[in-house]
Amino acid sequence: MKNEFKxxxxxNIKIIILIVLFILLFASFATMRNFGEPEKTExxxxxxxxxxxxxxxxxVVASIVFDYxxxxxxxxxxxxxxxxxxxxxxxxxxxxxxxxxxxEQNN
Amino acid sequence: xxxxxxxxxxxxxxxxxxxxLFQRNFIKIIIAINIIGDGVNLxxxxxxxxxxxxxxxxxxxxxxxxxxPTPQALILTSIVINLAITALLLSLSxxxxxxxxxxxxxxxxxxxxxxxxxxxx
Amino acid sequence: xxxxxxxxxxxxxxxxxxxxxxxxxxxxxTPGGGFQGGVIIASAFVLVLVAFKNDIKLSxxxxxxxxxxxxxFFIILAFLGIFKNTFLYNFLANSSGILGRTIQFGxxxxxxxxxxxxPLMNLAIGIEVAAALSLVAxxxxxxxxxxxxxxx
Numbered sequence: 114m115k116n117e118f119k120x121x122x123x124x125n126i127k128i129i130i131l132i133v134l135f136i137l138l139f140a141s142f143a144t145m146r147n148f149g150e151p152e153k154t155e156x157x158x159x160x161x162x163x164x165x166x167x168x169x170x171x172x173v174v175a176s177i178v179f180d181y182x183x184x185x186x187x188x189x190x191x192x193x194x195x196x197x198x199x200x201x202x203x204x205x206x207x208x209x210x211x212x213x214x215x216x217e218q219n220n
Numbered sequence: 221x222x223x224x225x226x227x228x229x230x231x232x233x234x235x236x237x238x239x240x241l242f243q244r245n246f247i248k249i250i251i252a253i254n255i256i257g258d259g260v261n262l263x264x265x266x267x268x269x270x271x272x273x274x275x276x277x278x279x280x281x282x283x284x285x286x287x288x289p290t291p292q293a294l295i296l297t298s299i300v301i302n303l304a305i306t307a308l309l310l311s312l313s314x315x316x317x318x319x320x321x322x323x324x325x326x327x328x329x330x331x332x333x334x335x336x337x338x339x340x341x
Numbered sequence: 342x343x344x345x346x347x348x349x350x351x352x353x354x355x356x357x358x359x360x361x362x363x364x365x366x367x368x369x370x371t372p373g374g375g376f377q378g379g380v381i382i383a384s385a386f387v388l389v390l391v392a393f394k395n396d397i398k399l400s401x402x403x404x405x406x407x408x409x410x411x412x413x414f415f416i417i418l419a420f421l422g423i424f425k426n427t428f429l430y431n432f433l434a435n436s437s438g439i440l441g442r443t444i445q446f447g448x449x450x451x452x453x454x455x456x457x458x459x460p461l462m463n464l465a466i467g468i469e470v471a472a473a474l475s476l477v478a479x480x481x482x483x484x485x486x487x488x489x490x491x492x493x
Binding site for chain 1: 459
């Protein structure tokens with residue numbers, strides 16, 4: 114039974130998924146607005162206009178990241194800290210996987 | 221037709237997903253996941269472009285026509301989170317490679333062969 | 342590694358750290374900031390770790406301490422804004438304090454004294470990212486296989 118599926122080398126299910134994904138991405142990018150012509154820019158105009166007087170920094174991106182939207186930066190710092198904490202749990206010295214080992218039941 | 225940047229984004233995402241579907245080695249799958257993240261970040265940055273604009277920094281600025289700074293602030297977070305995901309995946313693959321008696325498939329345990337570094341055989 | 346690589350990596354350690362500190366401290370004037378400068382400093386530590394694999398004594402508790410210090414400093418800066426208005430408030434901008442020089446709208450050559458609480462947040466995030474990435478590299482480079490069973 115297994116050898117019958119090896120004959121279909123060309124129309125694998127993975128290639129069909131890839132072709133459908135490519136067509137869908139192409140169609141959705143064709144109906145977007147043109148590159149370089151934004152539509153509604155009120156928030157960006159407010160940021161560029163008022164960032165120097167309200168925060169006192171020349172860099173508008175830094176004032177967005179650390180002053181107007183600082184809560185996202187706090188969440189990102191906590192995510193980085195948690196990932197490194199998970200990595201340090203993997204590389205401890207005396208790891209004991211006695212729940213998963215099957216060989217200990219025989220000994 | 222479609223601009224060149226959007227074509228690059230489409231190719232990056234499709235190449236990344238095809239790498240995840242067709243590759244067998246662990247490191248190549250991790251590289252493909254990283255490529256998908258890069259394609260999505262490129263798309264997010266290219267949404268904020270304004271024609272004839274400069275970088276949104278006022279130090280020695282040439283003109284006052286600036287591109288929109290909001291997508292640039294969003295992908296800073298996205299890049300750092302992709303970095304954390306890649307670091308976690310790489311250390312998990314080091315764990316799989318070092319302790320081989322944990323992830324042997326049952327068929328190879330009966331035959332007595334060691335598990336190789338690929339994900340499926 | 343050979344002797345040339347060890348000597349060159351120790352020589353290039355100081356300029357890389359100083360360059361990373363420059364990018365962190367000028368985060369409110371030029372492109373850059375906390376994350377970019379932290380990665381630059383971490384690359385200096387990874388260079389030393391790759392050149393001297395087991396010859397150098399680096400304990401992982403030092404990096405854990407600095408990473409926690411960076412995150413706690415960031416949270417303390419966030420809580421200090423409650424006395425003025427709200428959580429995460431820029432309480433040093435446009436004040437007559439230490440980092441509070443006002444800046445008018447328009448192009449100018451930058452001033453280091455401005456920015457409010459943004460340079461301090463850049464420093465905290467820079468310390469945290471540098472320590473976190475060096476810790477990950479230290480764990481992966483110095484890992485020894487313990488439970489590897491050999492089949493005959």
